[in-house]
Amino acid sequence: MRWRTTIAFALLAACHGNGSGPDAGTCTPACRDGFVCRYSACIAQPTACTASATCTGDQYCDGTSMECLPWGVGPGGNSDGSCQGTPAPGVSFPGVQCEWVGPPAGDAFPDHVNVLATPMVATFDAQGTPSIVLTSYNFTDHGSESCLGSNPAYFGVIRVIDGRTCQQQATLSVPSVVGSATVAIGDLGGPDATPEIVAARSQGGLVAFTRKPSGWSVLWETTSTLADNLCDWAGPAIHDLDDDGLPEVIFYGAVYDGQTGATIDESVAATVDSIGVGYIPVVADVDGDGVPELVTGTELYSWDKLNRHWVVKRGLPGANGSVAVGDFGTFPAIGQDDRAHTDGIAEIVVVYQGDVHVYTVAGREVFKASLQGSGGPAGQGGPPTVADFDGDGRVEIGSAGATAYNVFDPDCRVPPDPATCASLSINGVLWTSPSHGNGANLTGSSAFDFDGDGRAEVVYGDECFARVYDGVTGKVLASRARTSCTWYENPVIADTDGDQNAELVITSNKSCAITCPAVDPIFDGAACVDDTDCPAATHCGRDQRSDALGRCRCAQDPDCGEGYVCGDPIAGAAPAGKVCRTAHAATPATGVRVIADTVDRWVGARRIWNQHAYSVTNIDPSGNVPRTSQWLRNWTQLGLNNFRQNVPGDAAIAHPRPDLTVKQVKVTCEPTASTVSAEVCNRGSEAVAAGVPVAVYALTTPSKLRCQAQTTELLLPGMCTAVSCDWLGAGGDGAVIVDDNGNGNGITRECREDNNAMTVHVTCP
Secondary structure, X not given: OEOOOOOOOOOOOOOOOOXXXXXXXXXXXXXXXXXXXXXXEEEEOOOEOOOHHHOOOOEEEEOOOOEEEEOOOOOOOOOOOOOEOOOOOOEOOEEEEEEEOOOOOOOOOOOOOEOOOOOEEEEOOOOOOEEEEEEEEOOOOOOHHHHHOOOOOOOEEEEEEEXXXXXXXXXXXXXXXXXXXXXXXXXXXXXXXXXXXXEEEOOOOEEEEEEEOOEEEXXXXXXXXXXXXXXXXXXXXXXXXXOOOOOEEEEOOEEEEOOOOOEEEOOOHHHHOOOOOOOOOOEEOOOOXXXXXXXXXXXEEEEEOOOOEEEEEEEOOOOOOEEEEEOOOEOOOOOOOEOOOOOOOOEEEEEEOOEEEEEOOOOOEEEEEEOOOOOOOOOOOOOOEEEOOOOOOOOEEEEEOOOEEEEEOOOOOOOOOOOOOOOOOOOOEEEEEEOOOOOOOOOOEEEEOOOOOOOOEEEEEOXXXXXXXXXXXXXXXXXXXXXXXXXXXXXXXXXXOOOOOOEEEEEEOOHHHOOOOOEOOOOOOOEEOOHHXXXXXXXXXXXXXXXXXXXXXXXXXXXXXXXXXXXXXXXXXXXXXXXXXXXXXXXOOOEEEEEEEXXXXXXXXXXXXXXXXXOOOOOOOOOEOOOHHHOXXXXXXXXXXXXXXXXXXXXXXXXEOOOEEEEEEEEEEOOOOEEEXXXXXXXXXXXXXXXXXXXXXXXXXXXXXXXXXXXXXXXXXXXXXEEEEEEOOOOEEEEEEEOOOOOOEXXXXXXXXXXXXXXXXXXXX
């Protein structure tokens, strides 16, 4: 954030004794001169206040005495639970928080840098720090080597990396895994209570890895070699089918014991795949009878718990394409269909050969539309994402085609209603946006409400760019470069560092010699409300006085930061100036990048995304798989009814914000330096990740930076931490400012930006 801090002296002091005043409590012995007793604590003489916003520094306004009191004294506690921001739809400026582009020196697999499959996010340690799990691959094909493991020279190895720093934590290489197949994560049972990683082996079948104090090891391998001769982009899923608290693993249509890997049922096995590159297992109790179903486009299979196998429950008229589930309304066998009211029974979305179908569990087709192309064939269609993209309380469908991304809306039919179909389309398509080549035309997508305005945004990565699209219009709100020949992979949204803000995880690979444009042709610059939404060297400018939002304006490329260039808007030169456009490097990228909003607008998210068919209620935040009888049906839960969409974490308020302050400062005179130590605190309602910058200035004209430090631990609401640095130069009056990177700008958007400083006086020789 841009620094607009008012410098204030400390009002804190140790409790020394008696005093008097409103709610003084008892202080024995008496407080020393200059201090008064409040709530049994001795503090410096407080000032009057009308609200906490009128108090400076590390203080709040006590509603009883109407005085500014230090946090931790009196009824204010240690933090402000009401500290929050306001949503700013469409406003963000994403930057790279960290990246893994290859293993560290000395790694046994230095060439395994291409990432083809969806990465996963979960927590494996007691500290609660999320990790990212990815499959890395050592070739550049798009064929049998990547999906079959047919060439023993080219195979996948699993990497586990730190979700905050992207530092590599582990490599799981034996046995090797399918390079293009997504892993699944979940606690398979046992005394450790930590999640396991399940992956498709190169020689067919599955392998499960478990983490012990000594490191990662193989928990089991299946004796089955299912899919040995099948091209597999899909990978497994984890669900508790028997309601015994011990999960099973589903691979294609086969079921394996989650504790041993023993084969339970392969009766439907690979018959569920019509596409030819793998069926992504979708399991849910779609009709509410308490029994989980395996959902395909041609059959609903019900799990027979007694005999432990799938039985055909009902045929469906579709094909075995890509599947999702959600409640699209009420569709009775007899009577009027009603999109406006859900009935708690899921409908089934099937994408196959360029068409999107929605079927009831009884097999009636209630919606069909075709993928729209953009100067080329529409394509097969990617795994569907279900979310309320336009905020009308009804869910829609997103799916990627060969040359465009589409959002389908069953309300976009004759006659369209602008309240439920903003585009007034009549072909079932709410909007379509061109994409750069999707040779496989099967790429996945995801969704998240980044700005907390009640409308989900689409997140999709084509061959050259990962983009965030406005759910109503398809306008590109954010863009970052990537490179991929494209498989089933989709971007993942999760809180990867535990800071209660969402991050976006995108992948890259050098397969297929993809050629990309130098600048994203459909991203027209980052939107802004005011200058604080833009990087320090830019400003917010509007093309028209009536424009609700401006765009960050720049003069040269460095103004925009890494990954952007300063250029004219898509429509050409504008009086308001140039904008920051997304650039693509000439050399294809590899690995995984964690993208965070540099203006800190993105709301919080869960710290987990555990499998390709992610639906929130299929897994708890710790990686535990719910028993069948306790498995909440996503579409019946308030605020959900989605598929492949992540949701905010457990924030008590809608838009929590941190509030960083300086509690106290001291100076230590060392033989060779004056060390300034400060205790910085988070008095807001949202955690702040490690790495918050702290700057110490001399109060000269102009002010001079004397030294800098960073916090080294996660700051939960009400927590404080110590930082220190050595004052450089002549002594004198100064200021310690938290969330200041040395040039008046910070990295954290707070509910208050005017209470980040405390003065200090340096008198060391």
